[in-house]
Amino acid sequence: MKQFDSIICIAQTSWKGDFQKAVVQLMTELSARHRVLFVDYLYTVKDLAQGIAGRQDIPVRNILHLNNPLSKITTEHGGELYVWSPPVMLPINWLAARSHDQVLHWNTDRLISGLRDVMRRLNMHRPLVINAFNPVIGLPLLGKLNECATIYYCFDEISVVGDWMSRHGQRYEDAYIRRVDGVIATSEALKQDKSALQPNTFCVKNGANFELFNQTRQLAQQQPPVKPVVGYLGSADNRVNIDIMEYCARTMPDVEFQFIGEVHEPKLPERLDSFPNVTFIPPRQPADLPPILAKLSVGLIPFVCNKHTYTIYPLKINEYLAAGLPVVSTPFSILDDFAGIIELADTPESFAQAIRRALADKDPQRIQERVHTAQANSWERRAHEFEAAIQQIPKAWRQEQPA
Numbered sequence: 001m002k003q004f005d006s007i008i009c010i011a012q013t014s015w016k017g018d019f020q021k022a023v024v025q026l027m028t029e030l031s032a033r034h035r036v037l038f039v040d041y042l043y044t045v046k047d048l049a050q051g052i053a054g055r056q057d058i059p060v061r062n063i064l065h066l067n068n069p070l071s072k073i074t075t076e077h078g079g080e081l082y083v084w085s086p087p088v089m090l091p092i093n094w095l096a097a098r099s100h101d102q103v104l105h106w107n108t109d110r111l112i113s114g115l116r117d118v119m120r121r122l123n124m125h126r127p128l129v130i131n132a133f134n135p136v137i138g139l140p141l142l143g144k145l146n147e148c149a150t151i152y153y154c155f156d157e158i159s160v161v162g163d164w165m166s167r168h169g170q171r172y173e174d175a176y177i178r179r180v181d182g183v184i185a186t187s188e189a190l191k192q193d194k195s196a197l198q199p200n201t202f203c204v205k206n207g208a209n210f211e212l213f214n215q216t217r218q219l220a221q222q223q224p225p226v227k228p229v230v231g232y233l234g235s236a237d238n239r240v241n242i243d244i245m246e247y248c249a250r251t252m253p254d255v256e257f258q259f260i261g262e263v264h265e266p267k268l269p270e271r272l273d274s275f276p277n278v279t280f281i282p283p284r285q286p287a288d289l290p291p292i293l294a295k296l297s298v299g300l301i302p303f304v305c306n307k308h309t310y311t312i313y314p315l316k317i318n319e320y321l322a323a324g325l326p327v328v329s330t331p332f333s334i335l336d337d338f339a340g341i342i343e344l345a346d347t348p349e350s351f352a353q354a355i356r357r358a359l360a361d362k363d364p365q366r367i368q369e370r371v372h373t374a375q376a377n378s379w380e381r382r383a384h385e386f387e388a389a390i391q392q393i394p395k396a397w398r399q400e401q402p403a
Contacts, residue, residue: 001398002390003148004128006035008115010141011132012165014041015083016059018283019234019261020315022155022186022206023132029383031079037122038083039115042107042137044091063088070118084118086111093167100168108140115145128396133158135176136168142179149181149395152198154190155206157311182393184386187313188334202389205337207382208318208374212286216323217371219294228359229256230298230328233289233316237264241304241330242271247348248355249275255355257300260284260292293323298358301329302351309333317342322374324367326358341373 007030011023015038027036043051043063050056051063061067062085069085089107092100119127127145131138132153142150158169174197177183182200185191195201232240236259249257249272260281263269272278284292293299299320303309309332317338320327327342328351329335335344343354391397 001400002128003396003398004034004126006037006122006124006127007130008037008039008119008124008127008145008147009130009132010039010134010137011041012134013132018285020209020286020319022315023153025207025209025379026153026383026386027081028073028075028079029077029379030386031073031075031081032077032383033079033387035122035124036079036081037118037124037127038081039111040083040085042086042089042111042134044089046091048088059085070121082118082122084114087114093165097168097171104136104140108137108144111137112141112144119145128390131176131180133165135173136165139172139176139179142176149393151390151393151396152177152180152183153186154183154194155186157190157193157308160306160308181395182389184389187311189311193311200393202392204382204385204389205313205377206315206318207377207379208315208322209286210318210322210375210378210380212290213293213319213322213374214324214371215290216293216325217367219290220324223294225295225297227256228254229258229296230300230355230359231258231260231293231296232300232302233293233319234261234314235264236261236268239303239309239312239332240265240268241302242268244302244330244348244351246271248352249278251352252355253277255359258296260289290323293325296323296325298355299323299325299327300355301327301332303330303332305330305332305346318374318377321370321377324371326361326366326370328354328358337377338373341370 009027013021015024027038030036043058047058048063051058051060071083073081073083075081087110090103092103127147129147129150130153133155158165158173177194177197183194183198184202184204185194186206188203191201191203257278258281261283263280301314312333329342329344330346331344343358345351345354
C-alpha cells in the first residue's frame with residue numbers, strides 16, 4: 001500500500017524542449033496512477049537576463065510569474081499532472097564551496113516557501129519526492145516538505161557531466177545518496193556505482209515513446225528512402241567520436257550523414273563542414289521528428305568510450321529501433337540487451353564497414369525484431385518498472401501482510 005498522496009518531481013531539466021526527456025516521459029506515465037507535480041527548471045537571474053536580451057529561449061513571463069506559474073497538463077492517460085515554475089534563483093555554480101553553500105540556503109528557502117504554497121493549493125499533504133539529478137538542491141530540501149520518502153533518480157555520472165553540475169555536484173551527491181530512501185539509476189553501470197553508498201538502489205533504463213517513433217516506420221513504408229542516409233539524433237557534444245565520423249564521411253562519399261539536433265561541440269562542424277555529404281539539421285520538436293527520421297536508412301550512436309559514456313543508456317537507441325532502423329554504435333557502455341539487434345564497432349574502419357552492412361540490412365523479419373525490442377522498452381513499461389522499484393522502498397510503499 002502506498003504511503004504517499006502525490007509525487008513531487010524536482011528535476012534538473014525543463015518540462016518543455018526540443019528533445020525527449022526521460023523524467024518528463026516517466027512523470028507523464030506515472031500520472032496515469034498518481035497525482036504528479038513537476039517542478040520546472042530552476043532558472044537563475046543570469047538565465048532571466050539572457051532571456052530578456054533574446055540570447056536564450058526561456059519562458060521569461062513564467063519565470064517572473066507574470067503568467068500563472070502553475071499549469072495543469074492534460075495527458076493522454078487522463079492523469080493529473082501539474083507543472084510549476086519556481087521563483088527565479090541566484091546563480092551559484094561558479095562560487096567557491098563556502099560561498100556556494102551559504103547562498104544555496106537562500107535559494108532553497110525560496111523554493112520551499114513556494115512549494116509549500118502550491119502543495120496547499122493542490123491539497124498535497126504527504127508526497128513522495130523524486131529528485132531527478134539535482135542533489136545540490138535535494139540535500140537541503142530533505143525533510144522540508146512532509147515527504148514520506150525521497151528517491152534520487154540518477155541518469156548520468158555527475159563527476160564528469162560538466163561544470164554546471166560537477167563543480168559542486170559530486171560532494172553533494174555522495175552525502176545525498178546516503179540520506180535518501182532509495183536510488184533509481186538508468187544504467188547497470190550507474191547502479192553498480194551508487195549501490196556502494198545506498199543499498200536500496202535499482203536500475204530502470206531509459207525507454208522510448210514507441211507510438212511516436214513507430215510513426216517513422218509507417219512513413220518509410222509509404223515512401224521508402226531514395227538514397228542512403230544515415231543519421232545521428234540528439235545533442236552532438238563531446239560524447240561524439242569525431243575521428244570516426246570524419247573517416248566515414250571521407251571514405252563513404254555516396255552516403256549522406258545527418259546530425260539532427262543541437263551541436264554543442266564546435267570541433268564537430270569545424271572538421272565535418274567541408275564534406276558535401278554531411279548535413280546539420282536544427283533541433284525539432286519531438287512530434288516533428290518522424291518525417292525527418294523516415295528519410296534515414298541507419299541510426300548512429302558514435303560515442304567515444306570513456307568513464308562518462310560508460311554510464312549512459314541512450315534514449316536514442318530505442319527510438320531508432322521503434323522506427324525499424326538498423327543501429328550502428330560504438331561499444332561505449334553495457335549494451336547486452338541489444339546483442340544481435342544492433343551493430344557494434346570501435347574503430348573508424350570497422351564502423352564504416354558496419355554502416356555498409358546496416359544499409360544492406362532490409363530483411364522484414366530483422367526489421368520486426370527491432371520494432372518488437374523497442375516496444376518492450378516503451379516508457380509505459382519503464383514506468384511500471386519504476387513503480388515496482390518504488391514498492392521496494394519501505395517508507396514509500398508498505399507491503400500488505402497476508403491474512
